[in-house]
Amino acid sequence: xxxxxxxxxxxxxxxxxxxxxxxxxxxxxxxxxxxxxxxxxxxxxxxxxxxxxxxxxxxxxxxxxxxxxxxxxxxxxxxxxxxxxxxxxxxxxxxxxxxxxxxxxxxxxxxxxxxxxxxxxxxxxxxxxxxxxxxxxxxxxxxxxxxxxxxxxxxxxxxxxxxxxxxxxxxxxxxxxxxxxxxxxxxxxxxxxxxxxxxxxxxxxxxxxxxxxxxxxxxxxxxxxxxxxxxxxxxxxxxxxxxxxxxxxxxxxxxxxxxxxxxxxxxxxxxxxxxxxxxxxxxxxxxxxxxxxxxxxxxxxxxxxxxxxxxxxxxxxxxxxxxxxxxxxxxxxxxxxxxxxxxxxxxxxxxxxxxxxxxxxxxxxxxxxxxxxxxxxxxxxxxxxxxxxxxxxxxxxxxxxxxxxxxxxxxxxxxxxxxxxxxxxxxxxxxxxxxxxxxxxxxxxxxxxxxxxxxxxxxxxxxxxxxxxxxxxxxxxxxxxxxxxxxxxxxxxxxx
Amino acid sequence: xxxxxxxxxxxxxxxxxxxxxxxxxxxxxxxxxxxxxxxxxxxxxxxxxxxxxxxxxxxxxxxxxxxxxxxxxxxxxxxxxxxxxxxxxxxxxxxxxxxxxxxxxxxxxxxxxxxxxxxxxxxxxxxxxxxxxxxxxxxxxxxxxxxxxxxxxxxxxxxxxxxxxxxxxxxxxxxxxxxxxxxxxxxxxxxxxxxxxxxxxxxxxxxxxxxxxxxxxxxxxxxxxxxxxxxxxxxxxxxxxxxxxxxxxxxxxxxxxxxxxxx
Numbered sequence: 001x002x003x004x005x006x007x008x009x010x011x012x013x014x015x016x017x018x019x020x021x022x023x024x025x026x027x028x029x030x031x032x033x034x035x036x037x038x039x040x041x042x043x044x045x046x047x048x049x050x051x052x053x054x055x056x057x058x059x060x061x062x063x064x065x066x067x068x069x070x071x072x073x074x075x076x077x078x079x080x081x082x083x084x085x086x087x088x089x090x091x092x093x094x095x096x097x098x099x100x101x102x103x104x105x106x107x108x109x110x111x112x113x114x115x116x117x118x119x120x121x122x123x124x125x126x127x128x129x130x131x132x133x134x135x136x137x138x139x140x141x142x143x144x145x146x147x148x149x150x151x152x153x154x155x156x157x158x159x160x161x162x163x164x165x166x167x168x169x170x171x172x173x174x175x176x177x178x179x180x181x182x183x184x185x186x187x188x189x190x191x192x193x194x195x196x197x198x199x200x201x202x203x204x205x206x207x208x209x210x211x212x213x214x215x216x217x218x219x220x221x222x223x224x225x226x227x228x229x230x231x232x233x234x235x236x237x238x239x240x241x242x243x244x245x246x247x248x249x250x251x252x253x254x255x256x257x258x259x260x261x262x263x264x265x266x267x268x269x270x271x272x273x274x275x276x277x278x279x280x281x282x283x284x285x286x287x288x289x290x291x292x293x294x295x296x297x298x299x300x301x302x303x304x305x306x307x308x309x310x311x312x313x314x315x316x317x318x319x320x321x322x323x324x325x326x327x328x329x330x331x332x333x334x335x336x337x338x339x340x341x342x343x344x345x346x347x348x349x350x351x352x353x354x355x356x357x358x359x360x361x362x363x364x365x366x367x368x369x370x371x372x373x374x375x376x377x378x379x380x381x382x383x384x385x386x387x388x389x390x391x392x393x394x395x396x397x398x399x400x401x402x403x404x405x406x407x408x409x410x411x412x413x414x415x416x417x418x419x420x421x422x423x424x425x426x427x428x429x430x431x432x433x434x435x436x437x438x439x440x441x442x443x444x445x446x447x448x449x450x451x452x453x454x455x456x457x458x459x460x461x462x463x464x465x466x467x468x469x470x471x472x473x474x475x476x477x478x479x480x481x482x483x484x485x486x487x488x489x490x491x492x493x494x495x496x
Numbered sequence: 497x498x499x500x501x502x503x504x505x506x507x508x509x510x511x512x513x514x515x516x517x518x519x520x521x522x523x524x525x526x527x528x529x530x531x532x533x534x535x536x537x538x539x540x541x542x543x544x545x546x547x548x549x550x551x552x553x554x555x556x557x558x559x560x561x562x563x564x565x566x567x568x569x570x571x572x573x574x575x576x577x578x579x580x581x582x583x584x585x586x587x588x589x590x591x592x593x594x595x596x597x598x599x600x601x602x603x604x605x606x607x608x609x610x611x612x613x614x615x616x617x618x619x620x621x622x623x624x625x626x627x628x629x630x631x632x633x634x635x636x637x638x639x640x641x642x643x644x645x646x647x648x649x650x651x652x653x654x655x656x657x658x659x660x661x662x663x664x665x666x667x668x669x670x671x672x673x674x675x676x677x678x679x680x681x682x683x684x685x686x687x688x689x690x691x692x693x694x695x696x697x698x699x700x701x702x703x704x705x706x707x708x709x710x711x712x713x714x715x716x717x718x719x720x721x722x723x724x725x726x727x728x729x730x731x732x733x734x735x736x737x738x739x740x741x742x743x744x745x746x747x748x749x750x751x752x753x754x755x756x757x758x759x
Contacts, residue, residue, distance in 0.1 A: 062663055064625070064733055064734075064736060065625060065736075067736075068623050068735075069622075072622060072623065172740075173739050173740030173741060174740055179739065179740055180739065182735075187737055187739040403732055404655070404657045
């Protein structure tokens with residue numbers, strides 16, 4: 001089955017767009033929109049040009065190398081891959097319980113990651129759209145514009161991110177691509193000096209995170225109708241939850257609900273994830289389309305990430321974030337909980353939770369302990385699942401008796417959200433592009449919908465609002481009437 | 497590079513000497529040569545490399561190790577002796593020699609040699625467990641090698657994980673042959689040997705019928721198990737146990753650890 005606007009009726013007449021495989025890390029997004037003579041939208045596709053080489057070239061490598069190697073998938077949230085792979089290798093080594101120090105250092109590392117990634121996304125990448133308007137002047141719609149117009153907000157964003165990076169540096173050894181987490185534990189704990197240094201600033205970080213939640217709430221209050229409808233669609237969702245149903249971004253069981261809120265599965269052991277999730281393939285995308293097996297590929301797509309986590313959990317185990325969650329759920333009769341832009345609000349609630357978690361962990365003496373490693377009875381297979389900033393991240397490996405990886409399967413957050421992002425983009429295209437002449441401002445609406453999901457693409461990171469886009473207007477006879485591209489520098493060029 | 501008869505005889509003398517002695521207690525006043533303008537005392541029979549190392553002065557090198565006879569293959573220790581190029585690990589120290597070491601000209605040539613070593617193998621430092629403890633990487637940092645410069649060869653080299661305690665990843669081999677020497681001269685096992693032909697064919701082989709390390713009597717306690725200056729011979733299940741910041745070359749550059757960590 002094809003989703004609405006996924007495939008035009010006469011695909012043979014459509015212009016073919018060649019895709020170069022680029023890695024997930026530095027990959028760029030591409031949206032193709034096909035319109036008829038009256039500028040009516042017939043097909044919209046979000047292409048994430050994803051070449052999953054890691055699953056292949058990790059084969060034959062020793063298992064202890066995996067957590068360090070696979071984190072190179074990403075420069076934004078390498079800690080998530082580092083930890084998911086470590087968890088998988090813990091299981092492969094038969095380590096059922098880490099030492100308290102190891103688990104808390106890993107949780108601290110992960111909270112630092114959530115904090116820096118969410119701050120980066122909201123302040124550096126998304127806030128220009130939200131503060132200046134989706135179709136505002138492109139010259140100012142970037143972080144430099146934010147620094148000029150809202151220096152206090154920009155400063156908070158930069159320093160929140162910096163703090164998160166420092167937490168990562170002290171737990172992993174480096175701000176990006178560290179080695180702290182190893183199969184069975186960690187290779188370092190915090191020194192007393194490191195702990196004191198982080199404690200100095202953490203209360204400010206908690207306060208700024210609260211401010212950020214207040215800021216996105218205000219934005220919703222001022223733009224409720226537009227924000228609520230923007231790219232809105234009904235969807236199932238999935239996330240990890242703790243045994244008591246509370247939010248837990250590091251470990252837990254899988255919880256899934258359909259669009260009506262009915263539970264599909266709960267506290268499901270992620271080590272058997274393949275019993276509930278399968279991946280569909282489409283001829284037009286390198287990225288797979290995961291779905292719930294019980295619902296099938298046509299109806300079983302789902303969302304992951306902050307919006308799902310905040311709405312699916314029964315509570316958040318830190319008080320300020322839990323209060324923020326309750327306010328979010330109650331806002332406007334619960335309408336925002338289903339809005340695509342609700343992702344931003346939920347993301348800030350999680351950032352607050354991460355800051356509070358760091359504060360709590362810094363007061364725990366286990367983080368300066370010396371018992372770092374645990375052992376167990378070796379297994380053939382390991383599955384590690386973690387809630388990365390963008391959503392559920394699954395790593396699955398098989399290791400032979402020579403310690404070499406013989407199989408790897410990774411389902412990353414952005415892959416889970418593939419169908420959801422395509423649907424959001426189509427909703428936006430239908431509403432804003434239908435029958436209108438394409439402008440940069442309109443194209444940015446497409447990007448705003450994609451950015452809500454915080455996909456792991458280079459366009460959502462260093463391109464800063466200059467995602468390469470290609471738009472082609474195809475006549476009823478299949479000829480290209482007009483097309484335009486915007487390159488990585490943000491320059492729009494008419495081709496025809 | 498043309499080699500004179502006198503240089504050949506000097507090299508032969510140096511090989512025979514194989515001096516392992518500590519820094520000499522007494523040095524005759526005239527047993528001194530100049531290395532980049534610095535007085536380096538030596539004991540008769542020592543090579544320039546040995547004397548410089550005992551003195552704590554760094555001459556870049558990869559295939560030389562104080563415990564073994566000079567191999568002279570990597571050419572990274574090339575110096576200028578009285579204006580002529582030569583390998584400092586094989587040339588005997590002599591009174592009054594004027595040796596150039598860390599000049600821009602020599603370091604530039606060393607950098608090129610390093611770049612060739614990097615492109616000949618598959619050296620992926622970002623995910624290599626030897627990173628931070630690797631002499632090749634540390635030397636590249638020391639010599640400010642900023643890029644491989646040449647096209648990568650991407651050779652197809654095997655990983656031998658058959659041994660229960662040791663992993664062999666030949667992707668990172670620089671053919672220094674220290675494992676060959678250690679296994680032969682110290683362990684008495686002759687487990688490794690150089691074989692094959694050509695730029696991509698020549699490599700270290702295992703002396704067993706299957707060619708696998710598991711079918712030898714190699715042990716993790718062998719001298720050869722800890723001799724590798726790069727990430728080929730590795731103890732299994734130990735990777736990344738030392739955190740960033742505490743690895744060998746995190747503590748000080750290779751040029752500042754001449755006596756302690758000379759591979």
